Amino acid sequence: MATAYWDRDKEGEQPAPAISFWKAGHTPTLIAAFLYFDLAFMVWVLLGPLAPMIAQTLALTPAEKGLMVATPTLMGALLRVVNGLLVDRIGPKMSGAISQLIVIAGLFVAWMMGVSSFEGTLALGVVLGFAGASFAIALPLASRWYPPEHQGKAMGLAGMGNSGTVLAALFAPGLAKLFGWNAVLGLACIPLTIVFVIYMIMAKDAPNAPPPKKMIDYFQPLKQADAWLLMAFYAVTFGGFVGLAASLPIYFTDQFGLTPVMAGYCTAGCVFAGSLVRPIGGALADKIGGVRTLMIVYLIAAIALAGVAFATTLVTALGLFVLAMLALGTGNGSVFQLVPQRFQAEIGVMTGLVGMAGGIGGFYLASSLGFAKQLTGSFSAGFLIFAGLAIVAFIGVALVKARWRATWTSGARI
Numbered sequence: 001m002a003t004a005y006w007d008r009d010k011e012g013e014q015p016a017p018a019i020s021f022w023k024a025g026h027t028p029t030l031i032a033a034f035l036y037f038d039l040a041f042m043v044w045v046l047l048g049p050l051a052p053m054i055a056q057t058l059a060l061t062p063a064e065k066g067l068m069v070a071t072p073t074l075m076g077a078l079l080r081v082v083n084g085l086l087v088d089r090i091g092p093k094m095s096g097a098i099s100q101l102i103v104i105a106g107l108f109v110a111w112m113m114g115v116s117s118f119e120g121t122l123a124l125g126v127v128l129g130f131a132g133a134s135f136a137i138a139l140p141l142a143s144r145w146y147p148p149e150h151q152g153k154a155m156g157l158a159g160m161g162n163s164g165t166v167l168a169a170l171f172a173p174g175l176a177k178l179f180g181w182n183a184v185l186g187l188a189c190i191p192l193t194i195v196f197v198i199y200m201i202m203a204k205d206a207p208n209a210p211p212p213k214k215m216i217d218y219f220q221p222l223k224q225a226d227a228w229l230l231m232a233f234y235a236v237t238f239g240g241f242v243g244l245a246a247s248l249p250i251y252f253t254d255q256f257g258l259t260p261v262m263a264g265y266c267t268a269g270c271v272f273a274g275s276l277v278r279p280i281g282g283a284l285a286d287k288i289g290g291v292r293t294l295m296i297v298y299l300i301a302a303i304a305l306a307g308v309a310f311a312t313t314l315v316t317a318l319g320l321f322v323l324a325m326l327a328l329g330t331g332n333g334s335v336f337q338l339v340p341q342r343f344q345a346e347i348g349v350m351t352g353l354v355g356m357a358g359g360i361g362g363f364y365l366a367s368s369l370g371f372a373k374q375l376t377g378s379f380s381a382g383f384l385i386f387a388g389l390a391i392v393a394f395i396g397v398a399l400v401k402a403r404w405r406a407t408w409t410s411g412a413r414i
Contacts, residue, residue, distance in 0.1 A: 032203035040134035041164030048246035066370015071125030076132020077359020083136040084352020092141035111186030136352035144206035163275035169268035231357035237331030239361015274325030281333025297331035298394035309380040
């Protein structure tokens, strides 16, 4: 269906009358993409809510705690490029099936053998990286069914699988208290397997997928400045979101002395805010343009994160984190309203590349907070530096907005 839209644009014909979102694509695939991404995201950040208990058992330093929760983020970032290549060659549905089976098998083995060292947590983090790489599969799986004017909503709804972090934060600490944190690894295999079956039944590859290219052609977008800009912008929005999702349980327990369960509840509240607004960010970008939305997002996120650095009470910090997550979640949807407008033919690999940049941003934030705590005794330096990066991103968007609006011709708002 989306192919028809592009053909009309190329022929200079008048665009077809608007079709409602729910009639424009394939709803079962959209639902399957959301469920797959949601559960994959849940286990991707699983080490975050479990970190206080793991750290106590293994006697980890603040820097080691930061690296432990950051490793799945980094591996997920790198593997997103691999998944982006697979999506364009074998299709998103099969790519997702392979990735999910690796995650289920890895968690099962970790549960059976046990994780008893810092190095073991890093190895587990590598396996969980395959779950984080699901991003480069779920979004193309859903978005290829939709025309340009509905890309923001489709990307946002599929990407709302970010809410899986809420499930991890809500349930992992409580289950760990009841059964031990290692048992949580095995328990996670149950919902993953159920969703895998649903995914295989409901998901369907779109008929308008571009033909496979030569391997070197996949990296052609990197020769264009717009690709690097979109990657940088997403490194701040998604990097901030996932970095905080992984680090907040540690922050709340170390900074305010909360129990792991209470820290999980506080983290869940913050993450839920950011996940809930992702589709709103995509829809808002469809309405007022992704560029304008991003500028607002970066300004709010910078103010909130800078405020967190000086917060002295739990209530103040919690409120600022919710505000920051609302902004960052909106920004996630906004960036991916822009990506298919500029790189429709390379959406698979660009989803992987942009997603990789987001994961690297998350790795930086999560690890830098751990190092800041170990070196200075406070998390403040880490938050202030990331707030500065949000300001840099704001300036970057302001500098390119006129050129993007003048040269992009997809027909959607930029």
